[in-house]
Amino acid sequence: MTEQSLHTRPDEPHPAKPSTKPATKSPSKPQAKPLPARSAREVYSALLPELMLADERLYCLDSDTGLFDVDAFAAVPGRYLNLGIAEQSLMGTAAGLAASGKTPFVTTMAAFAATRALEAIKIDIVYNALPVRIVATHGGLAAGHLGPTHHALEDLAVMRALPGLTVVVPADAAQAEAAIRQSAALPGPVYVRLGRKATPDVGGGAFEIGRAQWLRPAARPGDVAIIACGPHPVLAALRAADRLKARGVRAIVLNLHTLRPLDVDAVVAAVAGTAGAVTVEEHWRSGGLGGAVAETLAEHAPARVLRVGMPDVFARRAGGQDDLLDRHGITADAVVTAAINLITGFPGGGTDDPDLSRV
């Protein structure tokens, strides 16, 4: 079976894939009302001119993304700049501005920020602890059919390794708005990973950078802790928790949206008394959210961690984001399977196992 499409837009067909899995019927609880679906990056592009109007230190440095309505910056002349297809220059210019007391918001795709521009981010921005806000769109597999050149499946591992860089992965547009607003007040550099298309709001109440959200507190201790970041993984985690509940399994769901600084207390508390943690991320399984959780638990409260994420491959075939997530096992099904494996003590699930979701 395939995952139910997360997108509200019908323009991307979601091909049914022949299933090799047992037909675990989704509970498919009908929603009382459809959740609003908004694109985080569009919310960001609408918000930034407003923030710039209120704070003259703010700049918008674009890299020919096409995300912004240039007319929206008419009231802040000279502070929207499209610096072209030159991501190293983009980051360096941002650093020079920031070292001069400005607060630049820099926008590029996550793939180009994390690799093409990495040295400029590391040396020009992070080394100097400068208040540059790197807003990276098309995180994870969001670029879909555009392929692995545009997928960002290493950015979280790369960015969270940089000392002093705040790394945030909002799970919906409302969280993205909150993260962007809150980032303006942080003294150091910030990396905010956004997706591309509209996704439903995940709820969960107040959003605060650095503080994990308890989306399903459950009656603690739960049987298993599901820890996710990003829109699709969090939605998959919530659906998995519903399915597990139908099977009598109490799953805690933690939205660990900030990878640095990591909310260690929340991770330890979520896992306490459970069979372990299932992490879910739109990222290669090395070094990202799963890596952060595994490191944290190994140091503070050893527990088993199974990581649902992109296997150690590049996408080999075209597909929309949903299709690729499904094809590569970043699904509620995979989370359910991993959770059951944890509870039953079933072995397996290493990073090099290409079929974690099919164990």
Added chain:
Amino acid sequence: MTDRVATNLATTAHQVREHIVGMCAGPEGGHLGGSMSLVEILTVLYFEVLRIDPVRPAAPDRDVLILSKGHGAICLYAVLAERGFFPAEELAEYARPGSRLMGHPIRAVPGVEMPTGSLGHGLALANGFALADPNRRCFAVMGDGELQEGSVWEAAMTSVSLGLGNLTAVIDRNRLQLTGPTEDTVGLEPLADRWRGFGWTVREADGHDFDALRAALEPGATDRPTVVIAHTVKGRGLPSVEGRAHSHYATLGTRQAERALAVLRARHRRATS
């Protein structure tokens, strides 16, 4: 200018060269050749061109210099010390454990605007500094070998598009990189035409002549950046290494350093007598 000023600059430049030799005689050695070629460029900038105050190195209205060729660190340290940013005695600590005078400059050193050393970063940084305040002058001092980094040309296009008339790039054109001549490695010529083609005002000068440098560093057009190609000699001041690629990095023994200082002093006496 007066002869007295020129003499003073020449004396300062001589002091800077002595410091460079001294640091190359330290435990780790130093980037000798590319520091010696930089001496007149940084001396005239820090002593005559830049609007700076060593007592207030972070003054918001200061001019900004980014030493994009961060391996010229020991020249920068010597010039900053002579200019009064920190006591010259600290130069003896260069590269010793615990010192802030590292092999490439860091912001903990008074007067250092940005850490450099990975080549090709300085011009984009200077774009940002220049953009932030049109009322100050910004300088990016680059090596010629550094121009092989593609990021330089990203930034060079951007400087022109942003119309940064308050930006000046200075190229230490000593024609040598670590392993040999730039033109035998990845050639840069026709260098002036390349910069012109990118839309810059191009000036060329003898990079060891204060008058020529001073003139070339005058503000240019207000709506576009200026690049000064300063023709220099790697290892300048020490005949045994002048114009030689192997001067790139040197760890001098005590006797070598003494001989080098004697040569520098003899030359300086001849030049100023």
